[in-house]
Amino acid sequence: MNTYNDAANQDVIFTVSQITDLIKEILETSFRTITIEGEISNWRPSAAGHVYFTLKDNNAQIKAVIFRGSASKLSFKPKDGDKVRCLGSISVYAPQGNYQIIINTMELAGFGNILQMIEERKRKLAAEGLFDESKKRSLPLFPNTIGVVTSPTGAAIRDILNVTKRRNRCVNVVVLPAIVQGDGAAQTIVKMIELANFYNLCDVLIVGRGGGSLEDLLPFSEESVVRAVSKSEIPVISAVGHEIDWALCDYAADRRAPTPSAAAEMAVPVLADVQQNIFSYKDDLYNSIKQHVYKTRLMIKSFNPENMEIQFRNIQTPLLNRYGNARENIVKNMQDKIKDLKTRIKNSMTILENAGPQTILKRGYSMVTDKNGNIIRSSAQVAVGNEIIIKPAEGKIVAVVKQ
Template sequence: MLFTTQTQDVISVTALNRMARNLLENGIPSLWVSGEISNLTLAASGHAYFSLKDAGAQVRCVMFRQRVRQLDFIPREGMQVELLGSVTLYEARGDYQIAVENMREAGLGRLYEAYEKLKKRLAAEGLFAEARKRPLPPHPRAIGIVTSPAAAALRDVVTTLARRMPNIPIILYPSPVQGNDAAQQIAHAIRSASKRHEVDVLIVSRGGGSIEDLWSFNEELVARAIAACPVPVVSGVGHETDFTICDFVADRRAPTPTAAAELVSPSRDAMLQQLERGKRGLERALARLIIDKGQRLDYLANRLSHPGERLARQQQELSRARIRLEALIKNQLRQDNRQLANASARLGRLRPAPEQAARTLQQLALRLARASEHMHTSRSMTLLRLETALSAMNPEAVLARGYAIVQNAQGKAIKSPSELGDGERVHLQLAEGEVDAKISLPHGTQTQLPF
């Protein structure tokens, strides 16, 4: 029993959900759960909301921003994961969910693995090659749509086409876009459009959904039907983040059905604006052409004149040319006369004068003779002074007066008796010869010691 006899037997929904939450959080400990991610939403706040499912069941999960940032991978739709979390209940909706604390990859999910295998195989066959992509017709005569008549995507496409180009016919090739046989119906609708040759471009579209909802557009028979279609195909399946095999095989991929309608249809407003711009451009070009031709006509009219007027103008030009020529000749003659006068004056100044040159030469000869005589007298007096000084300093003249030069055995001239010793042999140089002598000092005398 959950209630005692004192407890009220009627409680509010809030109280009930709180009790269920407490029972779940207290009764089931944190545990690891494995499954496949589905219906993944990465909110702008950073939180992740998704379902974890297996072949028999699914459960809602929430992983808050702080936990998501700690992951070393980005969760993706169809990924097989193992997560650690606690079971709780979101009281506002009464939904029980797992508050995820940690998550690790456990390999790709079954659907995602099949998607990747088919994608690789078709890419290897060249179905995704850019070389086989066909350009979209700029002005299609009719546009075909393969989708469900009840799909919201059909309303979006029709509304967009009616707004952009309402006069283009639209042909619907109805087909379910979700369910067990949806892929076969979609492929059949595409083949019907190919056989009937009613449209110039074909849109294959549906709204967004989970990977299971969009799986019909990942089937191989749909991909091969698109590849075999003789008209260009635009894929507008799901939202911008949804990618299907259909997107890779189609000639163009649009992020949404509305974008697919914009790709295949020209904009009437844009065409009208372009037409108006072309009209204004032609008007401006025509106006410029008329103005240019009028100016050209005026120019030619001004050039057209009577032959007599032309001869008169030529005579006037000839007269002016003659006057200019005469003026140039006179000016040149004046310049030549001035140059001739200047040359004559320079020649007169440079003409030699023999009388003046003779007088100048005579004066220079007199000056040279006086300078030579003066130099001779000066040099003679200098020579006499030097000769007198040399005679006074001549040692032989001193010897001639009775003096002698005393030298010791080493040839050194003796200046003082103190430099001689008793009995020392000396050499005497006299005025008329040389002689050796022996020093004899008085007894009892001694030369001064060289302290």
């Protein structure tokens, strides 16, 4: 029997279970795999890791569930109000007569391509070095003027003005009005950043806006905006959306603030704290100078004429002693050298005298020469009959050689 035809026959009577099973069969076989878009409502994670929520649009709603395994694989953190695209299947829960969609995968509706585009752009700009930590600069400690690139009518500027006024009334705020979403937003943001740098309008620049959807925040991830933030000679604080929001200019800025209010707190020091620090430094400086003056007076006090003479003597006496000792040592060394030289000269003279010809002659030796004065050292130098002259120590003897 055809079940569907039986259901159309008014004479057939069904039990609740039968009709529910029939509906279950029709739905589950007809919608084994479906893609559905809708807005998240009543997002309720359970302790077991499953998530229960409702998908809705303007005219209807459907219950949905993501079991723990699929929930752990989500690439984002869903929240109420997010528009999502889901892939899953229809299921009927017979005990309660409800139907729901069991979701296997889920992504932000309309944002999948945007997220992929932003991620690719992020990799490209990072490879160029626009996000390098080495390029990050410190914020000025005492800024006179804060520049704010944002919508002049948005909540962000009101929050920044309120925080600045509360923390430090002496700090000026220059509003650089820009379109922060939609067509032309990126161009006006870039123009305001360049304008602030060209005219040096401020000491630190806040670039941002209040919260919004990913599409609303997209201008702050435009390549032109990121490059303008990175190129800025004025330190930049990026304050786009709320804490969970992000944009590529966050990576290029010198600082990233979770909200515009937090950006104002980063940029503007509390006046009372600054004054307190100044008073503290003043007291420390005064006490340091006072202590130094006191020590200097004690030193000067000890330099009266009597003490000066004593101190001079204390310095002079050791020097004089060293001079006297050095003088005595020099004189003694010179005397010893002279005595040694005299002894050596005397010994040399004795040696020379003992080696002299006259001394040798006095010992009984004589020197023999021919009549021409040539010394005769061998008998072969003379012949019989030659006249020779013999010279003893005193006088001389003239002789003739006979043999």
